[in-house]
Amino acid sequence: MQSTDSPIFKSVAVVMFFIVNLFALYLLFRGHNMPGGGFIAGVATSVAVILLSFGMGLEAAQKILRSDPIRIATWGFLIATLSGVLPMFFGLPYLTTFNYKAYELPVIGDFYIGTPLSFDIGVYMVVVGVITKVIFVIAESTSQEHRLVRIAESGYCARSEEPIEEDPLRKSEEVPIHPDK
Amino acid sequence: MIIILPVLIPLLTAICGLLVQKSSIGRRWFFGFSAWVQFGLAIYLVREAWVSGTQGLYLGGWEAPIGITLVLDMLSALMVGMATLMTLACTIYGFYEQKVEDKHPLRLPLIQLLLVGMNLSILTGDLFNLFVAFEVMLLASYALITLEADDWDVRQAFPYVAINIFGSAFFLIGCGFTYGLFGSLNFADIALQSEQMLADGEGSPYQVELLAMLMVFVFAIKAGAFPLYYWLPNSYPILPPALAGLFSGMLTKVGVYVLIRWLGTVMPHDLDFIYNVLVWVGIASMFFAVLGAVSRNFIRGILSFHIPSQIGFMLLAIGFFTPYAFAAGIFFLLHNIMAKGSLFLCGGVVTFLCGSDDLKKTGNLWVASPLLGVVFFVQAMSLAGLPPFSGFWGKYMIIREGIALGEYVLVGFALAASVLTLFSMLKIWLASFWTENPDVKPRVDDKRWRKMTYAVGGIAIVSLFMGLGAQLFVELSMMASEHVLDRVGYAESILTGREFR
Amino acid sequence: MILLTAILVGVLFAQSTYLILQRSFVRILFGIILLANAANLAVLAMSGDPSGKGVPIADGRTELSADPLPQALILTAIVIGFGVAAYFIALLYRTFLDWKTTDAGELFAKSTTDDSNSES
Numbered sequence: 016m017q018s019t020d021s022p023i024f025k026s027v028a029v030v031m032f033f034i035v036n037l038f039a040l041y042l043l044f045r046g047h048n049m050p051g052g053g054f055i056a057g058v059a060t061s062v063a064v065i066l067l068s069f070g071m072g073l074e075a076a077q078k079i080l081r082s083d084p085i086r087i088a089t090w091g092f093l094i095a096t097l098s099g100v101l102p103m104f105f106g107l108p109y110l111t112t113f114n115y116k117a118y119e120l121p122v123i124g125d126f127y128i129g130t131p132l133s134f135d136i137g138v139y140m141v142v143v144g145v146i147t148k149v150i151f152v153i154a155e156s157t158s159q160e161h162r163l164v165r166i167a168e169s170g171y172c173a174r175s176e177e178p179i180e181e182d183p184l185r186k187s188e189e190v191p192i193h194p195d196k
Numbered sequence: 197m198i199i200i201l202p203v204l205i206p207l208l209t210a211i212c213g214l215l216v217q218k219s220s221i222g223r224r225w226f227f228g229f230s231a232w233v234q235f236g237l238a239i240y241l242v243r244e245a246w247v248s249g250t251q252g253l254y255l256g257g258w259e260a261p262i263g264i265t266l267v268l269d270m271l272s273a274l275m276v277g278m279a280t281l282m283t284l285a286c287t288i289y290g291f292y293e294q295k296v297e298d299k300h301p302l303r304l305p306l307i308q309l310l311l312v313g314m315n316l317s318i319l320t321g322d323l324f325n326l327f328v329a330f331e332v333m334l335l336a337s338y339a340l341i342t343l344e345a346d347d348w349d350v351r352q353a354f355p356y357v358a359i360n361i362f363g364s365a366f367f368l369i370g371c372g373f374t375y376g377l378f379g380s381l382n383f384a385d386i387a388l389q390s391e392q393m394l395a396d397g398e399g400s401p402y403q404v405e406l407l408a409m410l411m412v413f414v415f416a417i418k419a420g421a422f423p424l425y426y427w428l429p430n431s432y433p434i435l436p437p438a439l440a441g442l443f444s445g446m447l448t449k450v451g452v453y454v455l456i457r458w459l460g461t462v463m464p465h466d467l468d469f470i471y472n473v474l475v476w477v478g479i480a481s482m483f484f485a486v487l488g489a490v491s492r493n494f495i496r497g498i499l500s501f502h503i504p505s506q507i508g509f510m511l512l513a514i515g516f517f518t519p520y521a522f523a524a525g526i527f528f529l530l531h532n533i534m535a536k537g538s539l540f541l542c543g544g545v546v547t548f549l550c551g552s553d554d555l556k557k558t559g560n561l562w563v564a565s566p567l568l569g570v571v572f573f574v575q576a577m578s579l580a581g582l583p584p585f586s587g588f589w590g591k592y593m594i595i596r597e598g599i600a601l602g603e604y605v606l607v608g609f610a611l612a613a614s615v616l617t618l619f620s621m622l623k624i625w626l627a628s629f630w631t632e633n634p635d636v637k638p639r640v641d642d643k644r645w646r647k648m649t650y651a652v653g654g655i656a657i658v659s660l661f662m663g664l665g666a667q668l669f670v671e672l673s674m675m676a677s678e679h680v681l682d683r684v685g686y687a688e689s690i691l692t693g694r695e696f697r
Numbered sequence: 698m699i700l701l702t703a704i705l706v707g708v709l710f711a712q713s714t715y716l717i718l719q720r721s722f723v724r725i726l727f728g729i730i731l732l733a734n735a736a737n738l739a740v741l742a743m744s745g746d747p748s749g750k751g752v753p754i755a756d757g758r759t760e761l762s763a764d765p766l767p768q769a770l771i772l773t774a775i776v777i778g779f780g781v782a783a784y785f786i787a788l789l790y791r792t793f794l795d796w797k798t799t800d801a802g803e804l805f806a807k808s809t810t811d812d813s814n815s816e817s
Contacts, residue, residue, distance in 0.1 A: 054776065089214040096207055109200045110256040110264075149783045153790065324770055331777045338784055347795035351804050353788060354722065361729050361781055362717070365736040368774050372740030375767065 028070025035063035039139075046135050047114075047127040053135035057142025064147050073154055076147075084148035091140025098133040199253040199266045202241065202276050202315040205234055206283075206308040213305035224291055227304045231284040234311070238277040242672075245273040250679055250689040252321060260691045261385040265321035267690060270676035271526060275318045275453050278533045281658065282445040283311050289541050289651040290438035292644045293548070300344055307442065310336040314450050321690060323371050323381040326454065330367065330418070334360050337447060340439055341431060349434035356431035359424070363417035370410045377403055383462050384690035387683045390464050408463045408470055415458065419451030421511055422481035425504035429488060432503070433496035437544020440496065444503050445537025449529055452510045456529075459514060460522060460680040475515030479606060482508025482613040489620045495543040495553040495628070498620050499536070502579065505613060506532045512610060513594045521597040522677035527669060528590030531662060535579045535587060538655040542572045545648050546628050549638040555624065559633025564640050568649045569629045571656045576625055578659060580618035586663035589670065702742040709735035722792070722799040726785055733778035737771045 039059035046052030068076035080087065102111035114129035209230040216223060244251075250269040254260060287307060290299075313333025320326050338360075342353045375381055378389045390404055420428045428448070432440055459470070481504045489501035510532070513525030543553055545568055550558040562569045578585035581592075591614060598607040639645075662669050679686070709731055716728030744767035793799050 054772075085214070089211060093211045093215070096204075096211060100204065100208075103197065103200075106197070108197065108253060108255055108257055109204065112256065145780075149787070153787065156790065156794075324773070328773060328777070331781075335777075335780060335784070338781075342788060347791075350788070350795065351792055354792070354801075354804075357781075357785060357788065358717075358725060358729065361785070362732070364777075364781075365729075365732045368733075368736040368770075369739045369743075371770060372736075372743040372767070375740070375770070376743035381766075 025070045028066050032063045032067045035059055035066070039063065043135060043139055044126070044132070047131055053138030054142055056135075057139040058146065060139070060143045061146035061150070064143070065150055068150070068154070073151065077151065080147065084144040084151065086144070088141045088144025088148070091137040091142075091144060093137070094140065095134050095137025098130040098137065101130060197253065198237075198241070198244070199251070199268045199319060200255070201237055202234065202280070202319065203266075203312055205230060205237070206311040206315065210305040210308035210312065213308065214302075217301040219299045219301055223304070227287055227308070228291070230308070231280070231287045234280040235277075235284050238273070238280040241268060241273040242270075242277055244268065245270045245679075246672075246675070250682075250686055252690045260321075261380050261382045264325055265382060265384075265690060266319045267321035267383070267686075268319065269679040269686070270672065271453070271456065271680050272318045274526070274530060274672060274676055275450075276315055278449075278530055279311060279314045279318065279446050281655070282442055282533060282537050283307060285537070285541070285651050285655050286438045286442040286445075288654075289441065289544070289648050290436075292647040292651070293436065293438050293544065302343060303340070303439075306336050306340050306343065307439070310340065310442070312336075314446055317450055318453060321383050323374055323383065323386070327364070327367050327371055331364060333447070333450065334364070337443065340443075341435060344436055345434050352431050352434045355427040359417060359427045363414050366410065366417075367414045370407065370414060373407050373410065377407060382690070383457070384687040386462050388687050388691070390462075391683070394464055404464060405467055405469065408459070408467050409473075411458055412455065412470060412474070415451050415455040416477065416511075417451075418448065419455060419507050419511075420448045420481075420504045421507055422477045422484060422504070425481060425485060425507075428503055429485075429492075429497060429500040432500040433494075437496075437541060437547065441537040441540040441544070444499065444540050445533045448503055448507060449533050452507060452514075452529055455511075456514060456522065456525065456680060459517075460677075461683055461686050465517070465681075465683075471515045471517045473515075474511050475603075475606060478508040478511030478513075478515055479609045480508070481505065481511065483609060486613050486616040486620070490616055490623075493555045493623075495546060495555070495558075495624055496540070498624060499539050499543060502617065502620070503536060505617065506536065506579070508613070509591065509594060509610065512606065513597070516594075516597050516601060516603075518597060518601070519674075519677050519681055520600075521594065522681060523670070523673040524590060524593030524597055526676050526680075527593060527673040528587075530669065530673070531578065531586040531590045531659070534655050534659040534662070535575050538571070538575050538652050538659065539579060541648070541652040541655075542568065542575065543624075545645050545652065546572075548642075548645050548648065549640065550628075550636050551639065555627035557633075557636060558628040559631045559636045560638055562629040564638040565645070565649065567653070568645075571649060571653050572629065573625065574656050574660060576621040578663060580621050581614050582618070584663050586659055586666065586669075589663065589666045593670075699742055702738060706735050706739045706742060709738065720801045722789055722801060722804070725801075726782070726789060729785065730778070730782055733774070733782075737774050737778075740767055740770055740774070 036059075039056040042051035042059060043053060043056035044051075046056070064076050064080065067079065099110040102113065103109055112130050114127055114131060117126045117128055120126050209227065213223065213227065245268055250267065252260065253266040253268075255264040255266065258264070287304070290303070290307075310333055313329050313331075313336055317326055317329035317333060320329055338353070338357055341356060342350055345353065371381065374386060378386050378393075380386060380389065394401055394404065417424045432444055435443055459467070483505075485501050485504035485508065489498045489505065492498045492501060506528075510525050510529055513521045513528060546558055546561065547553040549561060549564065549568075552558065574585060578587040581587040581590070591610070595607050595610060598604075598610070713728040713731035713735060716724045716731060719725060719728070744764065789799060792804070796804055798804060
């Protein structure tokens with residue numbers, strides 16, 4: 016994806032990236048009893064990342080995530096699952112909540128710490144990872160020609176040896192479906 | 197506590213597989229080990245259901261009609277056993293099908309996620325969780341169906357994806373309808389309330405019937421019943437054999453399982469119109485699909501067309517709606533999962549040996565590998581329903597119940613469809629194994645096919661055991677059908693805090 | 698209000714049926730997205746009047762909050778619909794790159810003579 020030429024948009028995008036992320040964190044941490052939560056916060060963060068990629072180009076946005084978005088999503092998945100598993104070690108059913116209410120914290124106010132929060136953080140990471148990955152893949156494939164196809168071909172084709180039904184169109188010699196022959 | 201584990205172990209396995217994406221031998225060992233653990237756990241669950249009957253698990257400690265409930269009874273335990281068995285066999289088969297470095301790194305995690313979806317939809321005790329589980333299962337299957345497809349095959353995924361999204365939308369509407377009608381989504385609660393509603397005379401029985409019909413439509417799409425099966429024979433052959441075995445074995449059968457659960461446990465037992473529709477839909481799908489199978493001449497195509505045909509037998513059994521017919525249907529369901537899956541895997545070995553599964557380009561295999569021939573023959577005859585294999589007992593029970601009910605026309609159709617099944621199975625057998633074809637030289641030098649055959653042979657042994665020792669499995673199916681049809685008992689063991697009877 | 702929602706659901710269903718029956722897969726995609734939205738609205742409408750139905754869990758103060766269950770259902774369904782739509786778009790895009798068409802008739806026709814399809 017090309018970065019835009021407009022300097023106004025560029026500088027606004029950078030500032031907005033931080034503001035939207037701050038708002039996303041706010042949504043994440045109030046999500047226990049108020050409107051908000053991991054999913055919405057994740058969507059907000061991914062919107063911020065997409066905005067940044069419009070302003071500064073796709074590479075900048077990928078750099079700011081520091082790793083493959085799918086890895087972020089997987090770690091989030093693991094955190095969410097484990098926060099459900101944790102009570103099982105105490106003989107309680109899966110997903111039982113352990114919650115601790117911290118009163119009167121500075122700036123934040125009343126605040127809940129416990130498995131719901133870690134579950135929400137996991138969901139947040141999953142959503143950020145998946146949405147940004149979807150956007151990155153589609154954006155890359157529109158900027159570089161046939162990137163999706165190259166990914167598919169470089170990797171792993173099916174071991175289907177013959178076409179499902181005979182078709183004169185299909186040129187069987189040019190399809191590299193025998194990686195091990 | 198233990199009921200959640202069939203969902204949780206595959207989930208954690210899949211996450212670990214996603215974290216370590218580099219293909220290696222150690223990663224394979226990990227997945228194989230996890231599959232064995234799950235299978236052992238499933239056997240323990242069957243024992244648990246045998247000993248202590250229906251029991252629930254309330255996630256997060258929220259009691260039944262409010263929170264998420266998982267329910268274990270005989271039927272769900274047996275289905276979890278079958279799901280894990282098929283996953284185990286297909287995983288091991290997949291190890292030998294491709295070399296370590298050729299493997300797509302996402303395949304194994306996605307198989308585990310598919311298993312999460314299947315196990316959750318089998319074990320769940322409320323309607324919306326069922327919807328979510330179906331979606332998990334379907335999304336994993338969408339990914340798997342296009343994961344290793346080349347550009348020619350990838351378009352065949354469109355009908356599959358489109359019809360399933362369509363079905364999911366109707367499923368969602370059905371959930372909303374149920375909530376509007378009963379104010380609850382818990383199976384046990386719906387079962388009680390629908391009974392209560394009809395007894396009190398408030399709310400028309402037509403509403404319940406309409407709801408049941410809507411859901412039957414949705415589950416019939418998932419199961420691939422007669423007018424809605426066109427997506428199936430084209431999309432399943434594009435899968436690699438290991439995945440095709442898993443898909444054909446389990447995915448459609450989960451639809452049948454949910455249908456059994458829905459009509460047997462959740463809905464009232466006097467929806468005669470729906471049962472009649474189901475019987476005829478079953479007859480139509482077993483007959484038209486088997487005609488499609490006869491017309492095809494490549495192995496995967498024939499086997500794919502057989503799936504709706506066998507689904508037809510199960511729908512017939514459900515449509516008879518007696519406890520014995522339910523037991524017959526459940527027995528047939530269990531038999532069919534193994535037979536269908538292992539036949540697809542056998543087809544994969546044939547493709548591996550001959551380089552093609554077009555019947556004209558195969559042959560000589562009986563000489564090349566008698567073991568594969570025996571495995572294929574056992575499962576093919578079992579599918580066609582010849583004694584003493586397991587398919588015979590399933591069909592025998594269904595047909596006996598049909599004769600007892602006086603439905604001679606239906607029985608005649610079912611027998612005719614069985615003959616056509618036998619015909620198309622013999623077509624594969626003759627062309628691939630028995631015929632001498634001078635153009636074909638089976639690739640027996642590559643020793644991997646042996647191990648693939650052993651993986652299939654494992655299922656074949658279980659299947660043979662099911663046929664020769666049918667007594668045990670018939671008893672299990674009888675118990676399962678008892679558990680499914682006992683609506684009050686189901687509600688009693690789930691909704692513990694209420695008065696009954 | 699419920700009547701209005703019901704009418705809206707009907708209109709959405711009609712539109713999505715029309716779109717799904719088109720030949721182009723892009724329109725089918727739009728139809729599917731519309732169908733998911735119609736289904737979500739239908740859940741909202743079918744769960745009835747929100748007033749009077751309290752939160753099923755909390756004791757007391759239930760008059761302040763509407764029935765959360767349909768909303769939870771719809772939220773989950775929206776997320777799932779989002780994932781499915783993303784998958785479908787990616788699949789459509791890949792097919793378009795391979796085949797240079799999204800028309801169902803051309804895609805599944807056996808007798809097309811366009812040779813450029815399996816290059817690229």
